Amino acid sequence: MRYRRRIIDDALDELFPHLAAIALEGAKGVGKTATATQRASTVVNLADDLQRQTVAADVGQVTRVPPPVLVDEWQLEPPVWDRIKRAVDDDLTGGRYLLAGSAGVAPGTRIHSGAGRIVSLTMRPLSFAERAVSTPTVSLRTLLDGHRPEITGTSEVGLPHYVDEILRSGFPGIRHLPEPARHVQLDSYLARIVERELPENGIHVRRPEALTGWLAAYGAATATDASYSTILDAATTGDGDKPARQTVDIYREHLSRLFILDPVPAWLPLFAPLKRLTRTPKHHLVDPALAARLVGVTQDGLLRGEGDRVAARADTGTWLGALFESLVVQSIKVYADGARATVGHLRTKDTNREIDIIVERPDRKLVAIEVKLAGSVSDKDVRHLNWLHDQLGDRVLERVVVTTGPSAYRRKDGVAVVPLALLAP
Known part of the structure; x- marks a missing residue:
């Protein structure tokens, strides 16, 4: 090829x-x-x-x-x-x-x-721009430059296409396979981690089924900051012989060492008036297709709202929304690396303020990004972005909502609305 x-x-x-x-x-x-x-x-x-x-x-x-x-x-x-x-x-x-x-x-x-x-x-799986699904028009690097570019462009990529891209994965050798072969390859990839990759790298897995169950629960916690004890409880429901917390910590350490876990750390700004921010990371696997496969929901099921989630709170949205956020996060991490920027998330301890993605330059100026599984954006959807701008002023270079909609535009309040398909490195 x-x-x-x-x-x-x-x-x-x-x-x-x-x-x-x-x-x-x-x-x-x-x-x-x-x-x-x-x-x-x-x-x-x-x-x-x-x-x-x-x-x-x-x-x-x-x-x-x-x-x-x-x-x-x-x-x-x-x-x-x-x-x-x-x-x-x-x-x-x-x-x-x-x-x-x-x-x-x-x-x-x-x-x-x-x-x-x-x-x-x-290096991560293919970002959305690298998949050549559409021609993007809004560059993250340009947003980070702080020049307030014109936000324009249209895309024919709709929700079913985004769902298809989530399930296809960003692994170059897997994504173009027919669906049955792709399922087998993704299942094999997950099994290989437990049965070969960890042992090959010096880790003895005494109970492979327990590790697989924990990994599935972690996948179900995608795009949340659920505690590790919550994830463990979800992995071992009805199991009186659950692994010790120390064992689970070892799982997590080594799955991170294999780059399978790719969480978004909490953003803790220096020299800023923000108080009482959580230090808990948001959970993500290296590719949302792995999470989708672990939970086992089909494309039609995702579009119907199916899918069990593991979360600290009940108001964390749908399983499809979590997977779409993970797809956005995975792509933005690739773009941010190219711009020599870092990625985090913001949440106050009282959960009153949350922002899905903070992309920060070395000089601490940033682009704040919310992810929305919808085509339209309301004032309610941008309230946390505008709050952060009120708190930090010019340090916030841009406020962005990434959507599944057809058009990129700038709202009257200055917030940029950008479909994922139109977001470029």
């Missing part, structure tokens, strides 16, 4: 000629190898047993082959990291090493941090 550029390619084009080593990190199947291979003269694949054994016998060989060198699944042989770090210490010439990893190193493994020598970039 012909390679299709990803948003992260722009960062690699800008950085790799000047940096000796870059690590591409992300869940298995997001496209790290395909992207890195575009820039590599030599590929060392440590997922191949023979190559792994050869490198284990002589780790220095990865620095003696023609550069640029891609070391794929480097975490399976952690000494590679330190060997490349030392090679960079000796020679800072750019464009020499790419390391692709679908997990952090196993617990207890000691490696140098790589700070100042190996730069890490996160």
Whole structure:
């Protein structure tokens, strides 16, 4: 298949000629190898047993082959990291090493941090813009510039199409499969995490069914900040032999290490008059298709409002609304990475104020974003955005509502209304 550029390619084009080593990190199947291979003269694949054994016998060989060198699944042989770090210490010439990893190193493994020598970039499944479903017209990077661009454009992408994109997934090797094959592949992906990926990375899973149940409950908590005890209770309803909280914490740690959990942290602003903000993250899997598969609702069922949720409060909306928010979050994380911005969420402890997404520049100026599973936007839908603007003034560069509607426009109060299909990096 012909390679299709990803948003992260722009960062690699800008950085790799000047940096000796870059690590591409992300869940298995997001496209790290395909992207890195575009820039590599030599590929060392440590997922191949023979190559792994050869490198284990002589780790220095990865620095003696023609550069640029891609070391794929480097975490399976952690000494590679330190060997490349030392090679960079000796020679800072750019464009020499790419390391692709679908997990952090196993617990207890000691490696140098790589700070100042190996730069890490996160790669996620295809964002909505990368799926080429429509032609976007409103750039997040431009919104972050603070120039208040004209907000225009129309899209023929409607709610059924968004549901289809949620279920298709952003994994390049899965999304174009026929529906039955796609279901099998997504189920296999989830099973492989429990049965192979965790054990391969040094984690013994004593009760695979308990881990699978917890992962399903976490998926059902998508786009909420439900407590981990609430998620555990949902995973083990009627089970007198529930896993210990310590065991669940280990699940969570290692699923995060495999980049399967991709929560949105709480936004805690510096030098701002906001008080009593929650520190609880919002739960998201790396791709909403995984959450949809774990809960097991069909496209028709989602459109009918079906789907069990795990949440701290009853007023958290529909399961489809949660999955749509997760799709928006996953895309905005990709766009924000490209703009060197960070992503968080805001909620006050009394739950009176909530904003789904805060995209913040390094200078602490931000774009505040609400997500709405609807085509129209009312004054009620923007009240939290306008409250934040009242609190922080010019620090809030833009207020945005991302919708499933047909048109992008700016409201009289200055809030930008942008369908997801029209939102660009």
